[in-house]
Amino acid sequence: MLRFAHIDYLWGLLLIPVFILLFIVVSRWKSKAVKSLGDRSVVNLMIPDVSFSRPWLKFILFTVAYAFLLIGAADPQIGSKMEEEKRKGADLMILLDVSNSMLSQDLVPNRLENAKRAIAQLIDNLHTDRIGIIVFAGEAYVQLPMTTDYSAAKLFLNTINTNMVPTQGTAIGSAIDLGMKSFDFKDGTGKAMIIITDGENHEDDAVAAAKNATDKDVTVHVIGVGSPEGAPIPIYQNGKQVGFHTDSAGKTVVSKLNEDMGKEIAAAGNGAYVRATNANSGLGIVMDQIGKIQRKTIDSKNFKDFEDRFQFFIGFAFLLLVIEFFISNRKSQRLSNLKLFEVKKT
Structure with a gap:
């Protein structure tokens, strides 16, 4: 398994296209300056030692060396050994509403982004529990199967x-049913669901689904x-807000939180209901409740004994820089004197 100890350094690779663009601009400017002096063949006779190809070679060597230096600084590591760990944990499934009403801005910056930030904080505080994510609107889909890979969980969340x-x-009912299918009930670990939604346009029988979940000892929060x-639902085009959703009469649609529905589902699922605010996501209260569920030993395989491989990249970059340093912008007299293809007159 390959990983980077300091992956943020790789953002520096984005400067390479900038370097290439600047070099091309400067090269074209020099070429125009040479042309302005007169006929190219005459100019070449005036400056016979100047090479027009070596700057390109030096630039290529420098750019490749720069890329390898950044990769080396990011410290690529290879997992040389996989170990099986035993840990006590529970299974936690997040059911996240992604309907258009979640774009309403009564929470900052909007309901969905506010919820995603809260989930990211939740993931940062997990240690032994497995987590999964289901997204739903009119239908439900598994976004992230149950895992202990918290880094992957945050990538999928983003x-x-x-x-x-x-x-x-x-x-919501379909999302609960899908969550139940995603659980592995053979391992005997405690299980819980957290539904994050505004409850707008609630369709199926989520209360019945929550009751069915409790039959298998799954709590639903x-x-x-x-x-x-409530707040209006914005419309976006190409990333810019262009207005708000309206109904058939042309009036702006206001999306309101359906708290009664949320409380009914939580009660049916033997869980807690919390309303999120800008100051409190509510996940802390819910996690206190989840902390009480039974945790059993679960097995997970992880790579251990990661070995650094930055030496190869740093060493190769240094070699390229040394070669680039000793390449002159002028033509080599020795090579110029070797007129291998000159036809001698007899």
Whole structure:
């Protein structure tokens, strides 16, 4: 397994296209300056020792060396040994509403982004529990299967948006049923769901689904995002807000938090209901409740004994820089005197 100890350094690779662009601009400027002196063949006779190809070679060597230096600084590591760990934990499934109403801005910056930030903080505080993510609107999909790889969980979380589910609606019951299918009930670990939704346009029988979940000892918690007063649903085009959703009469649609529905589902699922605010996501209260569920020993395989490989990249970059340093911008007299293809007159 390959990983980088300091992956942020790799952002420096984005400067390479800038270097290339600047070098091309400067090269064209020099070429125009030479042409302005007169006929190219005459100019070449005036400056016979100047090489027009070596600067390109030096630039290529420098750029490749720069890339290898950054990769070396990021410290690539290879996992040389896989070990099986035993840890006590529980299974936690996040059910996240991604319907258009989650773009309403009564939470900062909007309901969905506020919820994603809270989930990211939750993942940072996990140590032994497995986590999975299901996204839903009019339909439900597994975004992240149950895992202990918290880095992967955050990567998948960052990709979530309202365009992931084409069918609009709030199919909470379907999301709960899908979550139940995603659990492995053979391992005997404690299990819980956290539904994060505004409850807008609630469609199926989520209360019945929550009751069915409790039959298998799965608790269902609900975090309501939004406000009872509501907020309009923005419309975006090419990343810019261009207006708000309207109904058939042309009036702006206001999306309001359906707290009654959230409380009913939480009660049916033997869980807690919390309304999120800008100051409190509500996940802390829910996690206190989840902390009480039974945790059993689970097995997980992880790479151990990662070995650094930065030496090869740093060494190769240094070699390229040494070669680049000793390449002159002038033509080599020795090579110029070797007129291998000159035809001698007899």
